[in-house]
Amino acid sequence: MPVPGTFGGVSGSGGVRRAIETLLRAHADVSRSLGGASSAAAVRVTRVAEVAREARHPVTRAVADDVEAAAPAVERAMAELTAETGRVLATEVHALLDLLAVSHHGQESLPPLDLGRLGGPGSLSAEAFPSGFARSYVATVLGDLSRGAATSKAEAAAHPAADQASIDAARERIIAVVAPEHRARVRAWLEHPDCHAVEIHGPQVGDRELELRAGWTRPPDHGTEGADTWQVRKDDHKVVSKHRAGPDASAFTSAEAFARPLEAFLGVAARHPHGVDGFLDECADLGWAAFFIKADQGGLQPGDTTARRGAGTGTPPAATDWIRMRNDAMKKDGECPPPVRTISYDPIAEHPDSGVRLVFRHGDDGWVMVTYYPSDSPAPDNQPLEELT
Amino acid sequence: MIPRSKNFRGLLGGWFSVETHIPGYIEACERVPAWLAEGKQEIIDFRDELAVHIRDSSYPALPSMTQWGTDEWLRDLWFDAFGPDTPPGDPYPVPAADWGTTRLTPYMLHAVDEDDEGSSEGAAAWLAQRDLTAQGVYGAFSHEMIRRPEPADYADHLRRATEAGLREDG
Numbered sequence: 001m002p003v004p005g006t007f008g009g010v011s012g013s014g015g016v017r018r019a020i021e022t023l024l025r026a027h028a029d030v031s032r033s034l035g036g037a038s039s040a041a042a043v044r045v046t047r048v049a050e051v052a053r054e055a056r057h058p059v060t061r062a063v064a065d066d067v068e069a070a071a072p073a074v075e076r077a078m079a080e081l082t083a084e085t086g087r088v089l090a091t092e093v094h095a096l097l098d099l100l101a102v103s104h105h106g107q108e109s110l111p112p113l114d115l116g117r118l119g120g121p122g123s124l125s126a127e128a129f130p131s132g133f134a135r136s137y138v139a140t141v142l143g144d145l146s147r148g149a150a151t152s153k154a155e156a157a158a159h160p161a162a163d164q165a166s167i168d169a170a171r172e173r174i175i176a177v178v179a180p181e182h183r184a185r186v187r188a189w190l191e192h193p194d195c196h197a198v199e200i201h202g203p204q205v206g207d208r209e210l211e212l213r214a215g216w217t218r219p220p221d222h223g224t225e226g227a228d229t230w231q232v233r234k235d236d237h238k239v240v241s242k243h244r245a246g247p248d249a250s251a252f253t254s255a256e257a258f259a260r261p262l263e264a265f266l267g268v269a270a271r272h273p274h275g276v277d278g279f280l281d282e283c284a285d286l287g288w289a290a291f292f293i294k295a296d297q298g299g300l301q302p303g304d305t306t307a308r309r310g311a312g313t314g315t316p317p318a319a320t321d322w323i324r325m326r327n328d329a330m331k332k333d334g335e336c337p338p339p340v341r342t343i344s345y346d347p348i349a350e351h352p353d354s355g356v357r358l359v360f361r362h363g364d365d366g367w368v369m370v371t372y373y374p375s376d377s378p379a380p381d382n383q384p385l386e387e388l389t
Numbered sequence: 390m391i392p393r394s395k396n397f398r399g400l401l402g403g404w405f406s407v408e409t410h411i412p413g414y415i416e417a418c419e420r421v422p423a424w425l426a427e428g429k430q431e432i433i434d435f436r437d438e439l440a441v442h443i444r445d446s447s448y449p450a451l452p453s454m455t456q457w458g459t460d461e462w463l464r465d466l467w468f469d470a471f472g473p474d475t476p477p478g479d480p481y482p483v484p485a486a487d488w489g490t491t492r493l494t495p496y497m498l499h500a501v502d503e504d505d506e507g508s509s510e511g512a513a514a515w516l517a518q519r520d521l522t523a524q525g526v527y528g529a530f531s532h533e534m535i536r537r538p539e540p541a542d543y544a545d546h547l548r549r550a551t552e553a554g555l556r557e558d559g
């Protein structure tokens with residue numbers, strides 16, 4: 001089945017994913033329009049019958065009765081059409097998932113689709129798909145599609161630059177709520193030119209900035225001094241940037257939320273016999289240390305963080321597929337597919353293992369805080385702060 | 390080899406954690422040749438232990454991933470950090486022609502662009518060491534990416550390694 005507007009002759013796992021998403025989205029659109037057409041048709045038929053009756057001629061009255069009698073049949077026919085569309089699309093999606101399972105994820109071929117569990121006319125239930133990989137994939141994509149949004153390259157390019165004054169104000173608010181004994185150190189960390197924690201993850205960063213970072217790698221501090229010179233190139237609309245972003249972009253929603261996990265970290269680190277620097281020296285490997293502060297240890301509650309993630313990036317392989325689709329979408333106009341979709345979420349509210357990732361590196365001028373951001377889980381082998389206390 | 394060493398965990402969850410901080414990962418992959426030339430023991434040990442985890446499937450499967458998928462994730466890290474030579478003892482070596490064509494690694498996806506202005510400064514040297522070109526990798530962003538299926542004898546491989554005490558059954 002040809003899928004318009006997806007990938008020019010491309011059949012990699014990103015292409016298969018895009019085809020599945022396009023089909024599921026097409027199903028939602030078709031159901032909507034067929035559902036609308038069905039009720040519109042019934043209304044029109046009834047209206048024809050009424051007009052015919054108004055003629056008050058025996059023959060037209062008989063026609064009117066015939067027409068009216070046909071109305072439920074029209075409705076039934078439309079409903080069958082909708083159900084048939086659902087079956088056709090579900091079968092196509094199942095075939096593509098089978099392809100994905102076997103050739104891309106190294107799994108067994110999928111058991112057949114259960115057409116009896118597709119749901120009523122116009123609905124497409126994940127229950128119809130075999131349990132395991134296929135069902136969770138469809139459920140993830142269907143769930144994400146209903147919430148996911150795509151922003152065009154042109155909209156990303158037109159988004160206004162960040163305001164240095166609001167970044168500086170956010171940094172001052174954070175420093176002001178940190179315990180007095182830690183203020184000088186936190187100031188030194190957050191003001192260091194190699195630290196972008198406030199610039200990229202501070203409370204002044206809004207949902208739109210997070211969406212553009214995840215979707216187009218546009219840095220939230222774009223346009224300020226020292227920020228990456230991300231741009232959509234004028235002549236060919238290629239995205240050119242050295243800002244590196246994963247499938248997730250997150251921020252703290254207040255100065256207090258930003259400060260609390262950092263204070264929890266400092267509370268632990270400062271107890272080291274040689275102080276915070278001694279703690280970092282001990283935890284580092286080749287001058288680099290990455291920690292994970294769990295939400296409860298960091299005093300974070302739902303609402304303290306906000307994020308955008310790529311739609312359907314629940315596992316590392318799915319995230320890699322998605323990054324590749326994003327890279328592809330960032331190419332020149334004419335050779336790039338449509339933008340990827342992102343979803344707004346609260347990592348702390350939605351994930352039991354959530355918390356904050358915190359990274360330091362040792363430079364010529366001592367320890368520098370490289371990054372600090374909310375996340376739905378620790379990365380593999382990040383050092384859990386709770387095991388260091 | 391179980392369990393993994395502190396040095397290994399520190400470097401895997403630190404410098405080499407692309408999930409945590411992409412610029413750090415890119416820099417680490419680019420610095421490996423210099424670190425090895427300086428005889429940095431931490432990197433030599435990390436390299437040797439990484440090869441053992443790949444050989445024995447002894448790195449615990451990541452959440453919501455299979456052991457095979459986890460092994461493949463480590464093979465990508467090996468290529469990014471230590472280059473195109475197969476890790477010693479790898480029972481399922483990646484065909485050399487897959488890299489940068491049907492198999493894209495985190496370094497390729499984040500550090501390589503067709504233009505210098507979008508590429509990492511170390512990308513040209515990194516690509517040359519692996520006999521790849523920026524144009525080739527950039528072109529592959531629009532093409533096939535194929536995950537290798539779990540080999541037919543993989544269950545046997547896991548059983549043997551578990552019975553030999555080289556890994557824990559997860």
